[in-house]
Amino acid sequence: MRQWPAMFIKDFKLTRTVFFIGLVMNVWIAILTLYMGRVADDSLLMFVPIAIAVAIHVAYVPIMVFISLKSEGNHLPLWLSNPQPAFKLLLSKIANGLMMIVISLAFLFALSGLLIVPKFNLIEPYWTDTWRVGLFIFPHIIWISIQLSVWAMVIWALYQCLKLKIGRWSRVAVVGVTILSGGGDALFKTTKLYRLVTEWGGIAYKFPAILSDPIQTYAGEYVYDFMIVVGLFILTAWLVDNKVEG
Amino acid sequence: MSDVIRMTNVTKKYINQTVLKDISFAVPIGKIVGIVGGNGSGKSTLLRLMSGLSLPTSGSVTVNGETANRRTGKVVSYSSELGSFYPIFTVKEAMRFQASQFADFNLAKADEIMKLMQLDPHMKIKALSKGHRGRLQIVLTLAREAPYILMDEPLSGLDPMVRESIVKGMISYVDLNSQTLIMTSHEVAEIETLIDGFVALKGGSLLRMADVDELHESEGLRITDWMKKTYI
Incomplete structure (x- = not known):
């Protein structure tokens, strides 16, 4: 079996109990x-x-990634001595989380849909907007979940780097970094610079039967988030390749 | 000469504790080397530094001329003292997984060593006893045809009755034309007849690195006796 598929299957097995x-x-x-x-x-x-249940799914991929990384942490030399570059090892975990969240959300929607069919006459006036909201929410929940999972990876890698250097203070340091970076990110999003960078390519999603106001999004926001996620992912891979010790 | 593991003025600290102090030596291909020393002398840390899984605080560790890091795993087959396995696998699955990850993993050789170690291929790893996990660790480590095989306490957990035959079997699977085996062991007497050289550590410092024959000639002592004389 080729390297990455074997890694992917192994990562699936590490978290399959939680998935089921x-x-x-x-x-x-x-x-x-x-x-x-x-x-x-x-x-x-x-x-x-x-x-x-759908809203809770934003925590799905980070939880799966964290469980998987925690399991690797129990036998770190085994994971670290794998010859594949860290980005491939980490990508396997995100891909697993992505596969699982897609299946879980699809399963949830399909199951609920089947149960709703007999009651369709009750929701008929809202139906078009209901499934359109579902279609809007589905990729956004997955995207937010992946963003959070990359944050979970950075925090895990940072903790692994620090624990041999500053011992018990590593937890405090990691919490501090998380609060500071989260606060910094939130603060930056209130600035004019952020609006300048992201407010382009506006898209308004209208669901008049359910929401009175349209949901306004910008292509620039997606690009900004994507760049942050890629940057954090590269940082995590670099930390695992160069700083985490087994 | 690049086919060598070289440590140059290596110091390793964990938080405030210095585990290794200013260690320098080199191990070429074609040797069986034992790392000996008391508890807490830094044997395991030394092995982890050679494998690239641990990084020196100062100094340098190179493997075949390249600075050791996690990717050194391509040319170093390392087994830790505690044993590292994915408990989700059976013995056979663990071997197949290793084969999928390491191009130099020889599945036929692994099967052969597995039989020698009397392991059930269908047994779940989480159900294996400590001794059998130790045997599996030996299978997974020796089945790789990597130039450097590093084993941390490979004999710990093995029954004394089978230890001798396992040690002899282990050595027969190392090709000294292209491989070097470096292992730590508390059972110095059991490995003394097998090793070409030794690295003796005391309190994180390098006490001596020598060939076993050289020690016999210069001091007329076996390693165990030399250690008793030197350490106490």
């Missing part, structure tokens, strides 16, 4: 949706459990 637990939880969410559809007066209320 997630799928079982999706079944429970679908059952809850069905129950809400029966008891609630407001037909939109039945979407609440699905909406919560």
Whole structure:
């Protein structure tokens, strides 16, 4: 078997238990949706459990990546002595998380859809916007989840670098870096410079049956986020290749 | 000469603790070298530095002329003392995984060593005893045809009854025309007849590096006796 596919399968096996637990939880969410559809007066209320479950999926890839990295941390020499470059090792974990979140979200939507069909007449007025919202949310949840997973990777790699250098203070340092970088990012997003850099290629998503105001996004924001993610990923790969010790 | 592991003035510190102090030596291809010393003398750290999995605080470690880092794993087959495995695999799956990752992993050789080690290929690794994990570690490390094989305490956890035969078997799978085996061991007496040379550490410092024959000739002592005389 070739190097990367074998690595990908190994990474799948490391997190498959959590993945299958997630799928079982999706079944429970679908059952809850069905129950809400029966008891609630407001037909939109039945979407609440699905909406919560979908929103929670932003944490899906970072959780999977973190579990996988934590497992590698238990036998770090084994993972680090792999001859593949760090970016390939890390990419395998993100690809696994991506595959799992796509399956989980698709499973959740499909299962809920099947349960909603008999009740379709209740939501018919909202239907077009409902599935369009779903179509809007699906890639955005995945994208946010991948961004967070790259942050999880940086934090993990940073912790691994620092723990042999400053010992117990490494946790404090990592928390400090996380707060500072998160705060810095949030602060930067309030500046004129950020708006100048990102506010181009505007796209307004309109869902009049559900939301009174359109959701305004910019192509520039996606490009900015993409560049940050790529930069953080390269930093993580460099840390693993050059600074993390087994 | 580039086919060599070379350490030059290597010091390694962890937080405030100096584990190795100003170590310099070189190990060429075609040797079996034992790293000996008491507990906490820095044997395992020294091996990790050679494998590129650990980085020196000062000084340099080169393998075949290149600075050792994590990618040194391409030419170094390293096994840690604690044993590193993915517990999700069976013995056979672990061998196949190694074969997929390392171009120099010889699956036929691994099968042969696995039989010698009396391992069940279908056994889950998480179900293996400590001794059998040690045997699997030997299989996975020796089946690679890498120029440098580094084994940290490969004999720990093995039954005393089978240890001798396993050690002899281990050595038979090392090709001294193209490979070097460097191992640490507390069981100095058991490896003394097999090794060509030794690196003796004490408190993180290099006490002596010599050929076993040279020690016999100059001091008329076996390594164990020399260690007793020197360390105590």
